Each structure stands twice: as structure tokens, then as C-alpha cells.
Amino acid sequence: MPGVGGNMNDTRKLWIGLAALLVLSFSILLWAGGRIFRAAPPVPQHVTSQDGTMIFSRADIEQGRQVWQSIGGMQLGSIWGHGAYVAPDWSADWLHREAMAVLERWAKKDGAPGYAALQAEDQAVLRARLQTMMRANTYDPATSTVTLTTDRAAAIAQVGAHYVSLFGNAPETAGLRESYAMKDETVATPEHRRALTAFFWWTAWACTTERPGDEGRTFAGEATGPSDMRVTYTNNWPGEPLVGNTPPPALWLWSAFSVLFLIAGIGLLGWHHAVTHAYDETPHAVPTSDPFAVLHITPSMRATAKYFWMVLALFLLQILLGAITAHYQVEGQDAYGFALSEVLPYSVTRTWHTQLAVLWIATAWLGTGLYIGPALSGHEPRFQRLGVNFLFVSLLIIVVGSFVGQWLAVMQTLGLDLNFWFGHQGWEYADMGRFWQWYLFIGLALWVLLVGRAIWPVLRNRSSESRAIVGLLFLATAAIGTFYASALMWNEHTHISEVEYWRWWLVHLWVEGFFEVFATAVMALILTRLGLVRTDTATVAVLFATIVFMAGGVLGTLHHLYFVGTPIGVVALGASFSALEVVPLAYIGFEAYHTWRLSKSTPWMARYKWPMLFFIAVSFWNLVGAGLFGFLINPPLSLYYMQGLNLTPLHGHTALFGVYGMLGIALVLFCLRGLRGQMVWNARLLGTAFWALNIGLALMALLTLLPMGTLQLLAAIEHGYAYARSADFMGKPIMEILVWMRVPGDVVFSVGALALAWFVVRLWIAPTPEPVDDAQALRAER
Numbered sequence: 001m002p003g004v005g006g007n008m009n010d011t012r013k014l015w016i017g018l019a020a021l022l023v024l025s026f027s028i029l030l031w032a033g034g035r036i037f038r039a040a041p042p043v044p045q046h047v048t049s050q051d052g053t054m055i056f057s058r059a060d061i062e063q064g065r066q067v068w069q070s071i072g073g074m075q076l077g078s079i080w081g082h083g084a085y086v087a088p089d090w091s092a093d094w095l096h097r098e099a100m101a102v103l104e105r106w107a108k109k110d111g112a113p114g115y116a117a118l119q120a121e122d123q124a125v126l127r128a129r130l131q132t133m134m135r136a137n138t139y140d141p142a143t144s145t146v147t148l149t150t151d152r153a154a155a156i157a158q159v160g161a162h163y164v165s166l167f168g169n170a171p172e173t174a175g176l177r178e179s180y181a182m183k184d185e186t187v188a189t190p191e192h193r194r195a196l197t198a199f200f201w202w203t204a205w206a207c208t209t210e211r212p213g214d215e216g217r218t219f220a221g222e223a224t225g226p227s228d229m230r231v232t233y234t235n236n237w238p239g240e241p242l243v244g245n246t247p248p249p250a251l252w253l254w255s256a257f258s259v260l261f262l263i264a265g266i267g268l269l270g271w272h273h274a275v276t277h278a279y280d281e282t283p284h285a286v287p288t289s290d291p292f293a294v295l296h297i298t299p300s301m302r303a304t305a306k307y308f309w310m311v312l313a314l315f316l317l318q319i320l321l322g323a324i325t326a327h328y329q330v331e332g333q334d335a336y337g338f339a340l341s342e343v344l345p346y347s348v349t350r351t352w353h354t355q356l357a358v359l360w361i362a363t364a365w366l367g368t369g370l371y372i373g374p375a376l377s378g379h380e381p382r383f384q385r386l387g388v389n390f391l392f393v394s395l396l397i398i399v400v401g402s403f404v405g406q407w408l409a410v411m412q413t414l415g416l417d418l419n420f421w422f423g424h425q426g427w428e429y430a431d432m433g434r435f436w437q438w439y440l441f442i443g444l445a446l447w448v449l450l451v452g453r454a455i456w457p458v459l460r461n462r463s464s465e466s467r468a469i470v471g472l473l474f475l476a477t478a479a480i481g482t483f484y485a486s487a488l489m490w491n492e493h494t495h496i497s498e499v500e501y502w503r504w505w506l507v508h509l510w511v512e513g514f515f516e517v518f519a520t521a522v523m524a525l526i527l528t529r530l531g532l533v534r535t536d537t538a539t540v541a542v543l544f545a546t547i548v549f550m551a552g553g554v555l556g557t558l559h560h561l562y563f564v565g566t567p568i569g570v571v572a573l574g575a576s577f578s579a580l581e582v583v584p585l586a587y588i589g590f591e592a593y594h595t596w597r598l599s600k601s602t603p604w605m606a607r608y609k610w611p612m613l614f615f616i617a618v619s620f621w622n623l624v625g626a627g628l629f630g631f632l633i634n635p636p637l638s639l640y641y642m643q644g645l646n647l648t649p650l651h652g653h654t655a656l657f658g659v660y661g662m663l664g665i666a667l668v669l670f671c672l673r674g675l676r677g678q679m680v681w682n683a684r685l686l687g688t689a690f691w692a693l694n695i696g697l698a699l700m701a702l703l704t705l706l707p708m709g710t711l712q713l714l715a716a717i718e719h720g721y722a723y724a725r726s727a728d729f730m731g732k733p734i735m736e737i738l739v740w741m742r743v744p745g746d747v748v749f750s751v752g753a754l755a756l757a758w759f760v761v762r763l764w765i766a767p768t769p770e771p772v773d774d775a776q777a778l779r780a781e782r
Helices: 008-039 058-070 090-109 120-135 150-166 171-179 190-208 249-276 299-303 305-331 346-377 384-410 416-422 434-460 467-488 496-529 535-553 555-561 568-581 588-599 603-633 636-642 647-675 683-719 733-740 742-765 772-781
Strands: 046-049 054-057 145-148
Touching: 008 496, 008 535, 008 555, 008 568, 046 150, 054 058, 054 190, 058 190, 058 416, 090 120, 090 150, 090 190, 120 150, 145 150, 150 171, 150 190, 249 568, 249 636, 299 305, 299 346, 299 384, 299 647, 305 346, 305 384, 305 647, 305 733, 305 742, 346 384, 346 434, 346 467, 346 496, 346 647, 384 434, 416 434, 434 467, 467 496, 467 535, 496 535, 496 555, 496 647, 535 555, 535 568, 555 568, 568 603, 568 636, 603 636, 603 647, 603 683, 636 683, 647 683, 647 742, 683 733, 683 742, 733 742
Parallel strands: 046 145
Antiparallel strands: 046 054
């Protein structure tokens, strides 16, 4: 925890600075949201050909989106680069297929057997003609109509027929379904398949149609040059040479500036560290025995044990589903010959796998909050245990209910009318139906109430040294509860650009933002209660760390929104502030070193060896997963080519589990030390868990995700994004070998998870009491 020894004046200034920072940051974030909503690509009422033939209606596009969401949405391929990685990005795939269909049609009209048979000069002429046609914006706002040429209408019909075949059970596309890990009849009816093609066409149309006016040219929108500076609604994403989709100049500019901001931020933080010496070196008297050894365990604290059992159960289930999901990349529809996709399709296993990642980590946070509240205050409010138990039952209902609804939706038995509320919303990490989201939001509000009433005596006591940190803990708790409301900000037919804006409030701010503040405050409180850090030092350190993190974290949300129909101004903000997100991670080694020093400060700290080591692992993965791999993809130019490639899950796995997963395990172990504190802990099991989880994660990243993503990146730069995601490229022998290379890492990782689970189980079913001498010493301390 970088910081300095503080006083009341320092703390007050930091509180004022934090409040001002949050008000300013969220004001800009809301302003950016307004810009996004205004610049979003329109959804036309009618799409017609030049001869007046109706191609699609808005009703077709809207129904197609409902169908897409019901089959798993972003869990089966991706839209605008957001989603799963086995099936293609449907926007890019449609765009490439439509462009090729037009070129083939024109080539045959000119008497050639096909486009590939033409001379290079003739191909260039046709490509220039294609770009003029497809990039032209023929949307008429007065009639809300898009008018297309008859050649393009014919190409759309041809590509639409391909998708109708693919999402059905036609034998001519059976090989592609296997490559894409799609079950037969992914979409149940021909009517819904045709509607799906309307939605896919619209997402591709936005990728190749130039935004009107000057919205896309500069930060402020001023015209700066000729028409070739114009960009599409998605800022020329995806890269597609056939239609002239290349990175616009603004992406190069703001990518360069993001590197400058990163260097400047690291320099400023380094200067601050040098001036303040990072830590208070004043000698501090460490307690001669463990203060938590005599902690009174209240009934509600004891009731939190089931939360930690649930954490392990969900964690193990997530690993199992991750293995099944990864295996789909090898066999497509089967699992060792069994037609698994007919009962448990890929989009279901991936949905549950990604959703469980958030659920088990969030459950660790919930259990920690409920445990730490009475531990801090020594106060057990009336009916606190009842509230803890009720919330636990509610969590079980939410998990089971939402999972059943998602399975029914993907199996096409729930129906479109009920899907939004009880089935599958199709948005990655926000998949559960709206009913379950409301239920979870109410549950989080109950959690905030339970934690708040438990720590209220500390907040009310003005003379308490830890009041400021406890206050920050409660604010983070309240933020976790209230900011989940961002999942409720869209409706079934809200524009996708608006949904993505609010969805990233949920994924980035909720998970990556306020969870981080909550965890920082909890760890600081634990260290102060153990007597290892002075309270005033910890208070200033936590507030400073929160300011540094939130300075880039809030507006850094925008780096997820470069290519979802947003103006260049949003790209500029996202590039600038996402670079600042990496700044505190550059100095994360100080935090790790400080934590390691504290773990060696007194003999009784050996009781906390493994929780502290997991906390040190958080620091390591913060630097590598969130810092290095995060900045690898965050600059606009990088993400232009890398979005939706395997370099994205490289960052996702190492940051989500490496940081928040490891932190969740550390907090669980701290709580278990209190709940089962008089028992001998099996160091061999914990050591196996620690090293296997870390080594397994590293192998997964280095043997599969990094090399696969790098090869895809080279393919995207050389041949276009659609090719890098195509079955032809992903089916190459080298890619299949790299998929199999996940096995060593997955096996090692699974061993670590099982060792951790067995360790916790043994604390209850086969506990070994601590030696008598130690127990007598503890009684003497009482």
C-alpha cells in the first residue's frame, strides 16, 4: 500500500480530492455517453433496393436481434468484436461475404469466370467501385430508409441464404457448424433465421457506411481534410481491405498520445514515491501475538462459512465448464464422440463459465463483507444471522434460476417473448434475464444494509482511528450495491451502442473499479487490526491508492467503446485515460514487497503465510495481466486489430482470475483463519493450491492464448479481420496444436483448485486442533 504517514489534515485533503475527482470523472463519462448516443448508427425503418423491393424492415432487424440474444448472443461468435472467439465475428464475416458476393457478381457480368480470375489491375478497379458503393451513406433521415443498389441487394440475398443454412441443419454448412461449435438448428424456425440475417446485415452495414458530417474526423468534430478522412460508424472497424476499412489517422494519433500519457503518469507517480519515500519507516511496535486469535465469532460471522463453501463450489464448476468450452474448439459439436452440443451447447457452457467467474468472485466479496463487519465493530445487530442466511438462499435461487433460463433460451424452448426477462440477454457478463438482474440488485442492496448496520458503531464513533478506512469500505460496499443498477439501464430494444455503454459500466466500473476499492480497504483494515500497520498510515495510503486508481479507472471505461458506433472524441478520452489505468500497476512491486515484509515481521504471522502469498500473487498479476497485457490491447490502434482475437482473453484471464480471483481466495483464507483459527492448516495442500493455480494460469496464457493471439494478429494485419477469425485460419494445424497446448496448464490449474477445495473441506470434516501449548498461550492472552 503506497503512501505516507498521515494526519487529519492529509486525510481531509484526500477526501476532498477523491470527491472532486469522482464528480469530474463521472460528469465527463456521462457527457461521453451523450455523444455516443447521438453518434450511434441509425436503425432504418425500411431497407429497399433501387427498384423499390423491400429487403428488410426495422421489425426484421429488431426481431433478428432478439433471436441473436436468445441463442446466446455474444457467447456464440461476436458483434463489433465483443463476444466469444470460436465462431466468427458476425459483423466482419457478413461484411466480407457481401463484398465478395458483389465482386463475384460484377466479375461474371464482365465475362470472367470469377473475381479471382481477373488480372490485378481489373481487380483493383472493381475494389474501388465496391468501396464507393458500400461506403456511401444512403440513409435518408426523412423517411428512415436505406436504399441499396440491385447488385448489393442480390449479394445480400446470397449471403442471407448462407446464414439461413448455417443456423439450420442443412448438410452443405455442416462442416462450418462443427468448426464454429454450433449445434444443428441453432435457430429453430426459418422465419427467425431470416430475421437473424437482417440483424447481422445491419451490424455489418454500420461497419462500412460512413458517418455523415464530420463526427468521425477529429476530437471536436472539425473537418480537417478531404473525403478520404471520413470514417464509418464503427471508426472503420473491422479491418477489411476490400471495402477500404483501414485505421483512420485519429487512431494513430491517440495511440501515440496514450503512450506519452503512460510515461508521464509513471514519472509523476515515481516523483511522488521519491518525495514521500512510499512507506512510513517510523518504528512500529508489532503485537507479540495474533490479535485475531481472540476474535469473538458472532452467529452471523459463523453463518458466512457457507458463502465460502459456495465460492469453492462455483469455482470448481467454472473450471469444469471452462474445460468443456475449450474442448469445443477441438471437436466442435462433440466431446470424445458424444454429441454434447445437443444437450449442452457451446453458447451455454461459455455463458455459465464467464458468468460463474463473476459470481464466485462476487460471492467471496459478499461473504468477506458480512464477516468483516461484526469483526470490526464487535457489534452483532438483531436478526443479522437471519439476513445472512436469507441472502445466501437468494444467491442460490439466482444462480440456479438464471442458469435454467439461459439453457431453455439457447435450446429455443423459452420463446422470444419471455427471453429478455427470464432467459438469455446475450450480453457478455450481463447474460442473465432481467428478472434475475432485479433480484440480484435487491440482494446487493440487502448486503449493503447488512454490512452497514454491522459497522455503524465504528462509523458513528468520531474518536475511532479506523473510522476513515471503515467509511471508505462502506462507500465501496454501497457503490458495489448501487452500481449494479447499470445493468438495469437498458431495455430489450435499446440501441446496441447504448447497451454497450451501460454494459461496460457494469463490467469495468463494477468489477474492475469498486471491487478494487473494496478489496484495498478490507486488506488495509486487516493489516491494521493485526497491528502490522499504523491506522493513520493505512488511511492515507488507501485514500491515495483509491485516487490514483480511479483517476484512470472511471474514464478508462471508454477504451471498451472505440468501435461500437462512437465518435472520435470518445476514442481520444478512452485512449488517454486507459493509459493512466496502468500507472499505479507500474509500482505494484512496492505493494508486493511491503506485504512480504509485513508477513515476516513477527513469528505469529506464519499463521497468515498463505493468505499473504495470495495477496502478493495479486500484485504480480496486477502488473502482468492488468498492466502489461492490458496495455497491449488498450491503445486504439492496437485494439483495432486485436479486439476479439485471443489476445483479448489473454488479458481477461490473467486480469480477472489473476487479480480478482487471487484476491478473492486471499480474502476467503483470511476469513477462514478466523472461523477455523484453532485448527492446524495443511501447508502442503495450500502450497500445492498456490503454486498450481499460478503456474497453471501462466501456462494457459503463454502456451495457448499469447501465441494464438499473435498469429491471429499477424493474419488480421495482412489479410483482414474476417480472415483472422475464419474457420479456414482457425482450422490450421498450428492453431489446433495450440488449442491442445491448453491441456497442461488446465490440468495444473485444476489440481490447484482441487487442493484448495480439499483443504477447506478438511477444516470441517477432519480438523486437527493446534498444539496444547499454543492453545494455552491463547487463553493466557484472553
